[in-house]
Amino acid sequence: QQQVKQSPQSLIVQKGGIPIINCAYENTAFDYFPWYQQFPGKGPALLIAIRPDVSEKKEGRFTISFNKSAKQFSLHIMDSQPGDSATYFCAAEPGNQFYFGTGTSLTVIP
Amino acid sequence: GAGVSQSPSNKVTEKGKDVELRCDPISGHTALYWYRQSLGQGLEFLIYFQGNSAPDKSGLPSDRFSAERTGGSVSTLTIQRTQQEDSAVYLCASSLVGGGARETQYFGPGTRLLVL
Numbered sequence: 324q325q326q327v328k329q330s331p332q333s334l335i336v337q338k339g340g341i342p343i344i345n346c347a348y349e350n351t352a353f354d355y356f357p358w359y360q361q362f363p364g365k366g367p368a369l370l371i372a373i374r375p376d377v378s379e380k381k382e383g384r385f386t387i388s389f390n391k392s393a394k395q396f397s398l399h400i401m402d403s404q405p406g407d408s409a410t411y412f413c414a415a416e417p418g419n420q421f422y423f424g425t426g427t428s429l430t431v432i433p
Numbered sequence: 434g435a436g437v438s439q440s441p442s443n444k445v446t447e448k449g450k451d452v453e454l455r456c457d458p459i460s461g462h463t464a465l466y467w468y469r470q471s472l473g474q475g476l477e478f479l480i481y482f483q484g485n486s487a488p489d490k491s492g493l494p495s496d497r498f499s500a501e502r503t504g505g506s507v508s509t510l511t512i513q514r515t516q517q518e519d520s521a522v523y524l525c526a527s528s529l530v531g532g533g534a535r536e537t538q539y540f541g542p543g544t545r546l547l548v549l
Contacts, residue, residue, distance in 0.1 A: 329475070357537075366437070366524055366540025367476070412475060420489065421538065423468075425475035 326350060327415050329424025336403055337432050344398045344427045346413035351394070353415035353422075358387065358398050361410045361426075370411070371398070403431045435459070437541035439525050445547045446515055454510040454544045458527030465508050466538060467500055470522040479523075482508065515548045522546070 328347045336342045346356075357372035373380045373387040373396065380387045384401040400407055408431050413424040438457045446452050458465050467479040478492040482502045493499070497515075502508040512519055522545050526538040 325475075359540075364542065366526070366542050368540065369537045414476075420478055420481060420492075421466075421476075422478070423476035 325425065326422035327413060327424045329413050329427060331427060332425070333428040333430075335430045335432065338403065338405060340403050340431070342400050342403055342407075342429055342431075344411055344413070344429075345395065346397065346415075346424050347393075347395045348415050348422075349394065350415070350417060352417040355416040356387070356389065356396050357414050357416070357421075358385075359412045359414065359423075361412065367412055400429075403429075405431045405433050407431050437525055437527050437539050439523075439541040439544050441544060442542065443545045443547075445549065447549055448517060449514055451511065451513045452515055452546065454512075454523050454546070456508045456510070456525030456527075456541060458506065458508070458525070459539055460506075462527035462529050462539075463505065464528045464530060464536075465502060466526045466528075467508070467510050468524040468526065469494075470524055470543065471520075476524065479510070512546075515546075517548050520546055520548045 330345050334342050358370045359367035360370040361367040371382045371385045373389050375391045378389050386399040389396045410426045410428050412426050414421045440455045463484045465482040468476045470476050480500045481489040497513045500510045522543040524540055524543045526540045528536040528538045
């Protein structure tokens with residue numbers, strides 16, 4: 324059973340576009356929601372994270388929007404660049420264990 | 434300092450053989466995690482070590498999988514009698530404290546296992 328559902332599976336945008344990746348969860352015990360970025364041949368690396376007491380968090384060109392009532396959160400990448408091409412994973416944590424989404428492969432075309 | 438390292442980077446084995454995968458966490462990190470990454474399946478939690486506490490083995494898919502962590506540092510994931518469905522990338526991560534501290538997990542590059 325997938326605890327965190329992520330969509331889309333893949334995404335292609337032009338440079339400068341704003342790709343949006345969505346995640347949804349059911350377990351209300353989840354209270355920490357990180358996003359990880361993974362380049363080919365590398366392990367995932369933390370990109371940005373949010374707690375449910377805020378509705379939005381921005382770090383540079385990356386923004387998380389969080390809707391607690393809908394149990395949904397999304398990653399927006401502003402002014403996307405070819406270097407942002409990677410796989411993005413959302414995750415949720417209720418304690419000592421992370422539950423990851425299935426990943427979104429993002430391609431930014433120059 | 435150095436990040437999380439894993440070895441080997443790639444492993445090809447025959448069905449039925451045992452394999453051992455090694456993880457060296459970041460020095461000083463007390464929490465260590467193992468995940469399995471299969472195509473289209475995201476990251477699947479396998480096991481979690483926190484200091485000297487008993488590990489959380491709730492994610493291990495079968496009794497063919499086991500892991501140990503010696504001296505609170507290096508960890509070894511062992512898969513006995515490997516099956517083709519075990520083929521995946523096995524990722525190790527460590528964090529400073531773990532256990533709900535909402536800390537960043539630092540991932541190693543993974544071991545790509547192929548069972549023929």
